[in-house]
Structure formats: structure tokens, C-alpha cells
Amino acid sequence: MKEMGGIARDDRQLTLIYSSNTRVGKHTLSYLQGIDEKIEAIDISKVKVTGTQWVELAKAMGKEVGDLVDKRKMEDKDTNTSEFGTDDWIKILQNNNEVLTQPIAINGKRTEQIENPPDVMNFFGVESAGIEKTMHTEKPNIAPKTEDENFK
Numbered sequence: 001m002k003e004m005g006g007i008a009r010d011d012r013q014l015t016l017i018y019s020s021n022t023r024v025g026k027h028t029l030s031y032l033q034g035i036d037e038k039i040e041a042i043d044i045s046k047v048k049v050t051g052t053q054w055v056e057l058a059k060a061m062g063k064e065v066g067d068l069v070d071k072r073k074m075e076d077k078d079t080n081t082s083e084f085g086t087d088d089w090i091k092i093l094q095n096n097n098e099v100l101t102q103p104i105a106i107n108g109k110r111t112e113q114i115e116n117p118p119d120v121m122n123f124f125g126v127e128s129a130g131i132e133k134t135m136h137t138e139k140p141n142i143a144p145k146t147e148d149e150n151f152k
Contacts, residue, residue: 007053011108014124015040017049017057018103027117028103035126045097051090057104060111065089068113070101 007015016032018025020043032039042049049057058065066089071081074092084092092099102113105123114120 007056007106009106009108013038013040013107015042015106016103016120017042017044017100017106019044019097019100021045021098022100024114024117025100025103028114028120031117031120032124035121035124037124037126044093044100048094051087051094054090054093055086057106057111060106060109061104061113065093068101068104069093069099071099073099 014032014037016029016039018029018041020026029041054065058068065086066084069089069092102115105112105114105120107124112123114123
């Protein structure tokens with residue numbers, strides 16, 4: 001397995017750390033593939049993230065490494081995770097990539113987990129039709145755009 005180098009912290013670099021074995025991870029990446037910016041996509045099912053990097057990522061978001069793990073996806077539901085330390089959570093992430101709760105987006109000094117795939121566009125400041133104005137937040141514009149249209 002290839003190991004990931006240092007975490008890019010460049011304002012011109014968009015980095016996404018995700019697992020291709022999760023629905024949210026795949027969908028988040030698909031949103032980014034349509035933009036012109038340079039994106040470094042790190043699929044943790046193929047690239048090993050070091051323990052130091054997991055700690056750095058969690059710290060950048062004000063979290064503990066264990067907060068990055070979706071405990072509901074852990075195979076042994078009877079495991080008492082309350083005694084787990086940072087090293088335990090690192091091993092779990094390194095050996096079970098599908099337990100990453102949400103993909104992690106990095107741009108310069110900003111680091112954030114992406115809960116909903118479209119949110120990645122807002123994080124990276126990408127203009128996209130339908131992201132800002134949606135049917136559930138504003139009324140749609142149904143006025144005719146040409147003289148021939150009649151919506152009555």
C-alpha cells in the first residue's frame with residue numbers, strides 16, 4: 001500500500017481525504033471532479049494515512065482521532081470503545097477505511113469534514129448552479145423567459 005506524504009497546506013491546493021468504500025466519499029469526490037481547480041484526492045482505501053497525519057487532521061478540526069470514526073460501522077458492536085486511545089483509533093482507521101465518518105477537505109489552513117457531498121463546493125468556494133438557491137429555501141422563478149411561454 002502506498003503511503004501518503006505530508007498534508008498539503010497550500011491556498012491553491014484543494015485536498016480531499018475520503019474512502020471510495022463509502023457513499024458520502026464517492027459522491028463528494030464526484031462533485032469535485034467537474035471543477036477546473038487542481039484537486040488532490042486521497043482515497044484512504046488505497047493510500048495509507050500515517051498516525052501522525054490522522055492526529056494532525058483531527059487537531060486542525062478541534063477533534064480527537066476517535067471523533068473521525070463512525071462507531072456505528074464498527075463490525076463488533078459489543079466492543080466497548082470508551083477505553084480506546086488515540087493509537088487504537090488510528091489503527092481502526094488504517095485497517096477499516098469505511099469507518100471514516102465523513103470525507104475531510106483541506107484548503108490552506110482550513111480543514112473540515114464534509115457532511116453532505118454538495119457542501120464540498122461551498123468549502124472550496126466553487127460557484128455551482130443549484131448550490132446557493134434551492135427549491136426548499138426560495139420560491140422558484142416561474143415567470144416566462146420568452147414571449148411565447150404561457151404557464152397558466
